[in-house]
Amino acid sequence: MKKFKVFFDIEKEEQWLNEQLQKGYRCTNISGFGIYTFEKTGKRYVMRLDYQDYLSKKKSKDYKGIYQDFGWSYIYGSSLGGIKYWQKVIDNQNEIFSDRQSMSNYYKRLMSYSSGLGLLLLFVSYMLYKDSGLYLTEGLWNMKGALFWKAFLFETPFALLRLIPAIMVVFLGSSFYKAYRKYSKLKE
Known part of the structure; x- marks a missing residue:
């Protein structure tokens, strides 16, 4: 399967x-x-x-x-x-982290991964949007009537694809925060 x-x-x-x-x-x-x-x-x-x-x-x-x-x-x-x-x-030892220190190191590695990838994707997002924004069709916002709606609807799926790195930054930020909270609890 x-x-x-x-x-x-x-x-x-x-x-x-x-x-x-x-x-x-x-x-x-x-x-x-x-x-x-x-x-x-x-x-x-x-x-x-x-x-x-x-x-x-x-x-x-x-x-x-x-x-x-x-x-x-x-x-x-x-x-x-x-x-x-x-x-x-399954047996009597089903965890890979045997103590607080190894679990703490695991969450530290997760925070490093989330922040590194998040910063990279934030940079990619900036490069994608800095000059043109999400919609690349020239004069889109000046079009009128049916022509505007056709161009807008055609361009929207591509705009959403360009939005993926920014959305992933949000998910990675959330992942970083969760790992940070668990890391902080283990350090107490």
């Missing part, structure tokens, strides 16, 4: 994946484009997500080795950094 889903919140993605596991579908592959592949299983699994910055080959090998020593199977993750997907059969 394949499902397409896009997430802006790593914790909601983990929750959704675990809901699929509870329904009896084990994740076998995740593409970078939001396509999740599942297969029916009789075993009970748990899935955890971790965010890691870029790791060298040696550090990446060590990172994966530590998790695999505890029974976790590596499903997917970019070698350049990003979300790492881990899955294992």
